[in-house]
Amino acid sequence: MIKPHGGKLVNRLIKKKNIDLGGYKKFEISTNTSEDILNIANGIFSPLNGFLGNNDLNNILKDKRLEDDTPWTIPILIDFDKNDIKELKEGDTVVLTNKETGVTSLLDIEEIQDYDKKTLAQNVYKTKDENHPGVANIYNMKDKLVGGKITLYENKEREYDNYNLTPKETRFLFKEKGWNEIVAFQTRNPPHIGHEYVQKTALTFVDGLFINPIIGKKKSGDFTDDVILASYEALMKYYYPKERAVMSILRTSMKYAGPREAIHHAIMRKNFGCTHFIVGRDHAGVGDYYGPYDAHDIFSEFPDLGITPLFFRSFSRCTKCDSVVNDKICPHEQKYHVNFAGKKIRAILRDGKVPPEDMMRKEVSETILKFDKTFVE
Amino acid sequence: MEKDSKNYTTISIPTPLAKKIKERIKGTGFTSLSSYVTYVLREIISSEKEENDEAFTKEDEEKVRDRLRALGYLE
Numbered sequence: 001m002i003k004p005h006g007g008k009l010v011n012r013l014i015k016k017k018n019i020d021l022g023g024y025k026k027f028e029i030s031t032n033t034s035e036d037i038l039n040i041a042n043g044i045f046s047p048l049n050g051f052l053g054n055n056d057l058n059n060i061l062k063d064k065r066l067e068d069d070t071p072w073t074i075p076i077l078i079d080f081d082k083n084d085i086k087e088l089k090e091g092d093t094v095v096l097t098n099k100e101t102g103v104t105s106l107l108d109i110e111e112i113q114d115y116d117k118k119t120l121a122q123n124v125y126k127t128k129d130e131n132h133p134g135v136a137n138i139y140n141m142k143d144k145l146v147g148g149k150i151t152l153y154e155n156k157e158r159e160y161d162n163y164n165l166t167p168k169e170t171r172f173l174f175k176e177k178g179w180n181e182i183v184a185f186q187t188r189n190p191p192h193i194g195h196e197y198v199q200k201t202a203l204t205f206v207d208g209l210f211i212n213p214i215i216g217k218k219k220s221g222d223f224t225d226d227v228i229l230a231s232y233e234a235l236m237k238y239y240y241p242k243e244r245a246v247m248s249i250l251r252t253s254m255k256y257a258g259p260r261e262a263i264h265h266a267i268m269r270k271n272f273g274c275t276h277f278i279v280g281r282d283h284a285g286v287g288d289y290y291g292p293y294d295a296h297d298i299f300s301e302f303p304d305l306g307i308t309p310l311f312f313r314s315f316s317r318c319t320k321c322d323s324v325v326n327d328k329i330c331p332h333e334q335k336y337h338v339n340f341a342g343k344k345i346r347a348i349l350r351d352g353k354v355p356p357e358d359m360m361r362k363e364v365s366e367t368i369l370k371f372d373k374t375f376v377e
Numbered sequence: 378m379e380k381d382s383k384n385y386t387t388i389s390i391p392t393p394l395a396k397k398i399k400e401r402i403k404g405t406g407f408t409s410l411s412s413y414v415t416y417v418l419r420e421i422i423s424s425e426k427e428e429n430d431e432a433f434t435k436e437d438e439e440k441v442r443d444r445l446r447a448l449g450y451l452e
Contacts, residue, residue: 069419162448172433172441173450246450300406303416304423 001171001180002275005267005306006047006070009167013041013152021104021153025088026095029078032217032253034098034155036076037105039252039268041152042166046271051078053111053147061123064260064301071267071302073260075124078107079142085112102156111147125257127289133219134255134286160215163229165248170210171273173246179208183276183310184269187213188254189223190231190368192360194315194340196239197324202278202310203244210274211236211247214254221346222376225249227368234367248272258283258290259298263305270307277307281314315340317358349374390414 004010029037039045047070052060055067057075066072078096088094088109096105118128121135130136158164165173174182183202187195203209211232215225232247250268255261261284266277283295296311316337318325325337340359348355354365368374398410407413433441445451 165445165450169441169445172438173445176442176445176451303420306423 001175001273002270002306004043004046004167004271008047009043009171009271010040010046010049011043011168012049012150015153019153021095021106024093024095024106026097027080027084029096029098029103031098031100033078034096034101034103034105035216035251035253036078037096037103037150037152038101038155040076040150041105042168044167044250044252044268044271045076046167048072048076050107050110050149051145051147052076054113056147057113057115057145061120064263071263071305073124074255074257074264075120077141077145080144080146081142082144085144085146088112096150101158102154103152104154106151106153107146108148108151109146110149111145113145113147114143115145117141124255124260125289129289132256132286132289134257137255160225160229160249163247163249164251165272167271167273170246170248174208174210174273177208177243177246179206181206181276182208182210182274183278184210184212184272184274185278186250186265186269187211187232188218188228189342190228190360190364191235192340192342192345192355192364193317193324193358196235196361197315198278198280198312199245201312202276206276207244209240209245210269210272211245212250212269212272213247214252215249216251217253218376219254220376223346223368224371224373224376227371227374230367230371231364234363235361238363239361254284256284256286256289258285259294262295262309263298263302266299266305266307266309270305275308276310278312279309280312346375388414 036045040048040050052075057077059065059067060072060075064071064073090109090111092109094107094109096107097103117138121128121138125132125134127135130139183206185199199209199211213228213232229249236245236247262279265284269277279295279299282290282292285295299305299309313326313328315324315326316339317323318330318332318336319338320332320336321330338358345355345359349365349368352369354362354369395410398413402410402413407416442451
C-alpha cells in the first residue's frame with residue numbers, strides 16, 4: 001500500500017462523550033472550515049494536523065511546499081476577526097463548532113498572524129481579480145489567521161454518509177480487494193461517455209478505480225450532489241465490473257485554483273491509498289484564468305509527490321473512427337469530431353430531453369431526468 | 378507574511394560533475410545547477426521505501442470491516 005503523504009496518516013479524532021469544554025472561548029465557524037477540520041482529523045489532509053502557521057504558509061506561497069519540503073499547494077487556513085480574538089494569545093486553546101456538520105473541535109493556538117489578501121490571492125490563484133470565485137473568497141476572509149493543531153471531539157451524521165469513507169477505510173478496502181494499484185477519478189459532474197472512456201482507459205492499467213466525487217458547496221448551475229451520486233450509481237451498475245470500481249465522496253469545497261488545486265486533489269487521493277490520479281483538461285479551472293494544460297505541467301515540479309498523475313486530453317467522438325478519440329490518436333479532421341461538451345449536455349438535460357446515447361449512457365440520462373432539482377440554484 | 382523564510386544550505390559536488398550538469402540543463406526548464414540537484418534529490422528521497430505505519434488493532438479491523446460490509450463495499 002502506498003504510504004500517506006508525509007509518511008503517516010494523521011488521526012486527530014478523539015471520541016469522548018460528555019467532555020466539558022466549557023472553560024474555553026467558543027467560536028461558531030463556517031461549514032467549509034469545519035469540513036477542513038474533518039479532513040485534517042481523518043487524515044485526508046495528511047500530514048497537516050491543524051491550520052497552517054506563518055512559515056508553512058510562506059513556503060506554500062513561494063515554493064508550493066510545507067516548511068519541511070513536503071509538497072503542498074493549497075493553504076488550509078482559519079481566519080478570525082481581530083476584535084474576537086484580541087484577548088487570545090499563543091498557547092491558548094479555543095473551541096470551534098459548526099451546526100451543520102456538528103463539528104466540535106479544539107484549536108491550540110500556536111500563532112496569530114496578519115496576512116496580505118492580494119499576495120495570498122496572486123500566489124494561489126495567479127490573479128487578484130475579484131471575479132475569480134477563489135479570490136473573492138479570500139477578499140471576504142477576516143483579518144487575522146490563526147495557526148495551530150486541532151483535535152476533533154464530535155461531528156454528526158449527515159446525508160451521504162453511506163458514501164463517505166475515511167482514508168483508513170479506503171486503504172483497508174483496497175487491501176481487502178487485493179488492489180495494489182488504484183487510480184482515482186475526481187469529479188463534480190455526472191458521467192458522460194468521455195468520462196467513462198477516460199476511467200476505463202486508466203483502469204486498464206491498474207487494479208481498481210476509485211471514483212471520488214466532490215460533495216459540498218458548488219457554483220450555481222452545477223449539478224446537485226444527489227444527481228452526481230445517482231448517475232454514477234447507474235453507470236457503475238450497468239457498465240463497470242463490480243470488483244473493479246468503488247465510489248466514495250469527498251467533502252471539500254472547490255477552490256477553482258487550477259494547477260495548484262490539481263496537486264492538492266492528487267495529495268488527498270494519495271492519502272486515500274490511490275497510486276494514480278487522473279488529471280484532465282483544465283482541471284479545477286474556472287473561466288480562462290488558467291491554460292487548458294497548466295494542471296498537467298505543474299506536476300513536473302514535484303518528482304517527490306508520491307502519486308502518479310495520468311494526463312488525459314479532451315475527448316470527442318469521431319464519426320469516421322466510430323469511437324471515442326483524442327487529438328493524439330485520431331487522424332481525422334475536426335468536422336468529424338463531436339465534443340462531449342458539458343455545457344451542451346447540461347443544456348439538453350435542462351430542457352428535460354435525453355442526450356444522444358453516443359454522448360451519455362441512456363441509463364445515466366434517465367436517472368438524471370428523474371430528479372426534480374437537477375442543478376444548484 | 379514574510380518574503381522568504383526558507384533556509385538553504387550549500388553542498389559541494391565535484392567541479393567536473395557540476396560542469397556536466399550545467400551542460401545538460403541548457404535549454405531545459407531547470408534554471409540553475411541548484412534547482413536540478415534539488416529536483417534529483419527530491420526524486421531519490423521520495424522513492425526510498427519506508428515502513429508503512431498502518432497497523433490495525435484487531436478491534437479496529439473488525440470495526441472497519443463491519444462498516445464496509447454494512448455499506449455494501451465488502452461482501
